[in-house]
Amino acid sequence: MAYIKNVNTLEELKKMYKKLALKLHPDCGGSDDAMAELNNEYDNLFDQLKNTHKNKDGQTYTKETSETPDQFKDIINKLFALKMEGIEIEIVGSFIWITGNTKNYKDEIKALEFRYSPKKYAWYKAPSNYKKRSRKNYDMNTIRGMYGSQKVKSEQENKKYIQTSKRICN
Numbered sequence: 545m546a547y548i549k550n551v552n553t554l555e556e557l558k559k560m561y562k563k564l565a566l567k568l569h570p571d572c573g574g575s576d577d578a579m580a581e582l583n584n585e586y587d588n589l590f591d592q593l594k595n596t597h598k599n600k601d602g603q604t605y606t607k608e609t610s611e612t613p614d615q616f617k618d619i620i621n622k623l624f625a626l627k628m629e630g631i632e633i634e635i636v637g638s639f640i641w642i643t644g645n646t647k648n649y650k651d652e653i654k655a656l657e658f659r660y661s662p663k664k665y666a667w668y669k670a671p672s673n674y675k676k677r678s679r680k681n682y683d684m685n686t687i688r689g690m691y692g693s694q695k696v697k698s699e700q701e702n703k704k705y706i707q708t709s710k711r712i713c714n
Contacts, residue, residue: 547578548585553598554609558616559635559694561586571624587613597638600690610673619656619669626652637691638674641684642667 547564551557561582568574568582590613595606619640623633630645643666646653658667664684682690 546585547582548589551589551593553596553604554590554593554611555598555635555638555691557586557589557593558638559692561616562620562633562635563694565620565624569621569624571627583617586617598691609671611671615672622656628652632695634693634695636684636687636693638671640669643684 547568548557548560551560564582565579566572568578570576570579594611594613595608596604597607598604623640623642626649628646628649631642631649632644634641634643640658641664642653642658643664646667653667656669658669660667663681666684687693
């Protein structure tokens with residue numbers, strides 16, 4: 545594996561994919577070849593890890609899922625393609641959350657089958673087989689603490705990062 549290393553659960557794989565896609569995606573300054581290689585690695589590891597998850601206590605468990613590797617990759621790629629300004633994309637556990645100035649992009653986000661959580665002022669995409677089993681309502685910081693979180697940088701921050709990296713490398 546050239547890109548994805550040290551992942552033990554499906555959630556860790558998704559976080560790593562998102563982080564690497566930010567660097568390797570052609571819209572973010574990467575190349576088609578590097579992105580294709582990353583996608584192949586993701587597909588191979590997804591098959592191995594698709595039923596291995598981590599709970600809020602950090603314990604690993606096995607649960608069968610019907611999710612396919614293309615579902616997550618497609619969502620991430622479609623979000624990159626929208627080039628939304630003033631928003632943050634965040635992976636929390638197996639959910640994708642979108643916060644910030646989302647009002648202008650409401651229709652595009654809905655088209656990607658995200659749901660709005662008025663208590664959190666955020667859009668979310670849950671795994672297809674997700675069912676809420678508890679009546680408890682957690683705030684975003686509590687959820688981040690339980691499952692871990694990784695934010696996608698805004699497009700402007702990403703461009704600055706790429707420009708800085710190019711200057712350092714040259």
